Every structure is written in C-alpha cells, then in structure tokens.
Amino acid sequence: MSPLKDLFQRFQSELGLLEENLRNQWAHRQLDTDIREIDTALRDWQQEANACKARLFTAEERKRALNAEIHALEAEAVALLASPRGKSRAEDIAARIAKLQARRNDERAAIQILREQQQALLHVIEQGEHKLRRLKHQLDTLRASETLHRAQATVARRQAGEDASPESAVASARRARSGAKAAGSSRKPRPQPAAEDAAAKVLEKLQRRAEKQTAPKPPKPRRSKS
Secondary structure (H helix, E strand, O other): OHEEEEEHHHHHHHHHHHHHHHHHHHHHHHHHHHHHHHHHHHHHHHHHHHHHHHHHHHOOOOOHHHHHHHHHHHHHHHHHOOOOHHHHHHHHHHHHHHHHHHHHHHHHHHHHHHHHHHHHHHHHHHHHHHHHHHHHHHHHHHHHHHHHHHHHHHHHHHHHHHHHHHOHHHHHHHHHHHHHHHHHHHHHOOOOOOHHHHHHHHHHHHHEEEEHHHOOOOOOOOOOOO
16 A cells, blocks of 8 residues: 555544544533533422422311311301201301302312322423433443544554554564674673694594404304314
8 A cells, every 4th residue: 555545544534533523522512411401400390399299288288177177167057057046156157168168179179280280290300300311321322432432543543653664574684683793792702612623623533433443353252062
C-alpha cells in the first residue's frame, strides 16, 4: 500500500471517529437534559401525589365526622318523635340533618375526585420512573460505548505509530552486528596459541601413534603336545 493511500485511509478513519464522538457527545448531553427534566418532574408529581393523599385523608375524616353527627341527630329525632311534645323539636333536628347530609354528599364527591387524581398521579409517576430508568440505561450504554471507542482509537493510534517507520531487515541486521561488535569490544580477547606450538602438538600425537604401530609384538606361546 502506498504511503499516500495509507495516509488517506487513516484520515478517513480518524474523521469517522471524530464524527462518532460528536454524535455521542450530543446524545450524552441530550440524555443528561432529559434525565434532569424527568427527575424534576417526578419530584413535582410526587409532591402533588402526597398533597392529594393528605387532602383525601382530611376529606374522609370530615365525612366520618358528618356520619357520626348525622347518626346522633337521627337517634335524637327518633326519641323526640316518640313523645307528643317532641315533634316541633324533631322538625328542627331534621332540617339540620338535611344540611349535614348535603355537606356529606359534597365530601363524597370531593373524595371521588381526589381518588381519581391520586390514581392518575400514581400512574404518571410510574410511567416517569420507567422512562427515567430507560434513559439512565441508555446513558450507561452510551458511556460504555464511548469507553470502547476511546480504547479502540488508542490501539489504532499505537498501531499506526508502530507501522509508520518499521525497521527494515537490513537495519535490524546492521543493528545486531553493531551490538555484537560493541559486546565483543567490551570483552578481553583470549590469547591464541602460536602456530608453532599447535604444529608441535600434532606432530607429537602422530609420533606416539607411529611408535605404537612399529613396536615388536610379543611371541605367541607354543602349545604343548600331549
């Protein structure tokens, strides 16, 4: 591959990584914004749900108090009606009971509305929590992807740096010879034996072999005749 073509491919690869990083950064910022907005909305919805629960509890308490008061007045009116002189008083109590029953009906309607609001808020909160979990999962996935891309880019840059100026075989051999020469120069040369001494040793060895071959052999012993 020509150096120009290799440079062009590296440029395209780095440009692709840059575009990918820009897209990831934009997605990262968008996810952060969405998470903050959902988180803030969830806090507001939860506060409203708590307030709705408190209003519902208060309305139910008022309805129970009205029921108790109505039951007490009804018992009193029944007792008065059993007496000939109690009819006028019973009529007054009946009018009070009718007003209390109207108030109780209002409380019942308010309780029904509050329960519907509470259910709607709880449903919205459940959906918001689900969306928040999904956004956080997407953010974690994006962060893991960014980490992987950075690692791949680091490896690619290292490989590109190693391939940019590879050492040739000639240069390697030359460097090895230079190292061998440097190592050899640091060691003291061993003294070589003189040529005359080596020749003398060879001659001495040959002389011993010749003497061994020319040495008279001992006579074989004769066999006795029986």
